[in-house]
Amino acid sequence: MTTVSAISQAGPVRFWDRLNIGTKRVIWAWGFLALPIIFYSVIRFYPTFQAFWLSLTNWDLLRPAQFIGFANYQKMFADPLFWKVFQNTFLYLIIGTPLSLAISFVIAFYLDRVRFMHGFIRALYFLPFLTTAAAMGWVWRWFYQPVPIGVINGFLSTFGIPQQPFLRSVDQALISILIPAIWAGLGFQIIIFMAGLRAIPNTFYEAARIDGLGEWAILRKITVPLLKPTTVFLVVFSSIGFLRIFDQVYNMTTNDPGGPLNSTKPLVLMIYQTAFSSYQMGYAAAQTVVLFTILLVVSLLQLYVLREKQ
Amino acid sequence: MLTKTTLAGLAAGVSLLAMGSAQAVEIEYWQYVFDSRVQAMDQLIEKFEAANPDITVKHTTFPYADYQTRVVAAKVAGQGPDVVQLFYGWTDQFVNGGLIQPLDPAVFPHAEIESEFFPIVSAMKRGEDYYGLPTAVRSLALFYNKALLDEAGVQPPQNLEELIAVAKATTKVDGGGNITSVGITMDMAGQDHQWWREVLVRQNGGVPYDEEGNVAYNNEAGAAALKFYTDLQTEHKVGQTGFMDEGQAAFRAGLAAMTIDGTFRLGAFEGNPFEWGVVELPADANGMRSNYSSYFANAIGATAEGEELEAAQKFLQYISSPEAMEIWLDEVGELPARRSVALTEENLADPILGPFLKGLEYAQTTRFYDEAAQRQTTIDMVNRVLLENQSVEDSLAQAAQAEQAIIDQGRQ
Secondary structure, three states, X not given: OXXXXXXXXXXXXXXXXXXXXXXXXXXXXXXXXXXXXXXXXXXXXXHXXXXXXXXXXXXXXXXXXOEOXXXXXXXXXXXXXXXXXXXHHHXXXXXXXXXXXXXXXXXXXXXXOOOOOHHHHHHHHHHHHHOOHHHHHHHHHHHOOOOOOXXXXXXXXXOOOOOOOHHHOOOOHHHHHHHHHHHHXXXXXXXXXXXXXXXXXXXXXXXXXXXXXXXXXXXXXXXXXXXXXXXXXXXHHHHHHHHOOOHHHHHHOOOOOOOHXXXXXXXXXXXXXXXXXXXXXXXXXXXXXXXXXXXXXXXXXXHHHOOOOO | OHHHHHHHHHHHHHHHHHHHHHHOEEEEEEEEOOHHHHHHHHHHHHHHHHHOOOEEEEEEEEOHHHHHHHHHHHHHOOOOXXXXXXXXXXXXXXXXXXXXXXXXXXXXXXXXXXXXXOXXXXXXXXXXXXXXXXXEEEEEEEEEEHHHHHHHOOOOOOEHHHHHHHHHHHOEEOOOOOEEEEEEOOOHHHHHHHHHHHHHHHHOOOOOEOOOOOEOOOOHHHHHHHHHHHHHXXXXXXXXXXXXXXXXXXXXXXXXXXXXXXXXXXXHHOOOOOOEEEEOOOEOOOOOOOEEEEEEEEEEEOOOOHHHHHHHHHHHHHHOOHHHHHHHXXXXXXXXXXXXXXXXXXXXXXXXXXXXHHHHHOEEOOOOOOHHHHXXXXXXXXXXXHHHOOOHHHHHHHHHHHHHHHHHHXXX
């Protein structure tokens, strides 16, 4: 008994001792790396592949999933609602990303020069980013109401301007939701832009001024090109944010989810409704696969367009 | 000697205990979380256990949002509840998914169910079998703000013509022509879609669905019903969709003279800082009335068998008994599902419960396949007319087509 256990204890020790220091380091490194790898495989990659498989079935939670080939995709591409939602999602992206980046750059550019109450003003801009999207959505939803409770319409009527329907209009609803969404993300983008601006060495500006360059030329030739890494990061980050927009839309239009006649419905909301209201899990998975593809293509495209030219 | 007797006594005691535990049956009851419903059910379980000492009932609740998902997940794991609460509109899904079993006609005789319960219980019948029984039911009525009606010097309306007259008299408009207080709320996302479907369509001579459950409102009756509804905003200017965000919010704020809502709203309106009343939904010109009724039923889980099934049947019998219904009415405020318990003179004379109970006599129950999606077709139908100026007929046809597609999908 004793000899057996002694041998089995000595075995691994001797094996470990025989390894050289380099191999030990590699084993240690892989030991630590294994944790996130296992975590990501189980929590991220496995469900992702599962979703791909589900998109080829008619799973409805209740009955076992049956393989139905590409029927979900055929149904989706033939559905006018899908194309409407697809269009909305890209409108959020195409209007939201450039507008929010332009505004936040201008604010960051000038805020960088302000010394008076700099910290306070910066905090004010950052505040909306800290607010829960749901709470913000509801506050804006009430801003947009018609009289007697809507603040904006109340303001318009005191000046004799006719009421605007905002969220209750097929034309204005999407913009009405985009405004708070842009406003909410502004704080984060300003902070990142300011960090980027601070990282540009002052000597460049001094040299340019000595050479007699104007403000506009400095901005165009020095600031914008040197800010490129920051810009690339923010473009990708905010694009993904707008493509995944949900909280604002859902909370501002709960009683007619996705706005009147689906005028504000993004892809994520459609997925949510298909899965958790109609329980068509397979169909929802197919929509998720499309969203995944869009996110991937848009991100890769942006990285390619904005890449560092050698 | 002494130790031997003690041991023998202990052994006897242990075997008795073992026998006792073998006889006691534990069954599980599931419902969603809603304070008053949970309290009422606890009270019912206490009474039931006192009358049946050999049965214990475990009461489990889940948030409404993931209630269905939990029931399904439990079925997959083979741990389903013995008695489970479900919305009548989920019956198809629950039956097809094998989550519930038909009620044994020997224990729940069909003749008794059909004579004692309100006819809407038929929505729980599939083929020859009943799949559940409700404790309580809900119906719609017209709520009115007494102060606003008195101010305008009008009485609560009895028919649709009076409804428009009262709404006109009570609508308030500011200098710019903006409505500041509506005559009647317009909120298809609330209960108006039920009013349109089961009441207005029928009052205009149609039916919302045919015998097979297919859409049947795409005709003159449906168009007249839709026109009546949208005219409230476009023609009579007594209502405005989206006013105060939601119909019930407008009424609670005292900025709506009338609103159509259900028994489940009574609790929320109780605290209104003004006097309000309830009347039956307005009749048409010929005095014809209709109403929409819905309910949560209790059913027996598919996994219950043997003595658990027996205990579950006993429990279901008790929670759909007259005694249980009275407790439910007192605690939750929902109407009893048995005629004899509901239609007492005292209840009918009650100014609040009376109109709802009268409505039950002629109420209809829509067979939903996907309630949220079907409601959305009605919301969109009204929006197309109000926001895109589509003609009533075209919008109706489009809604009928969209809803039929949902019904077809649900039948697969």
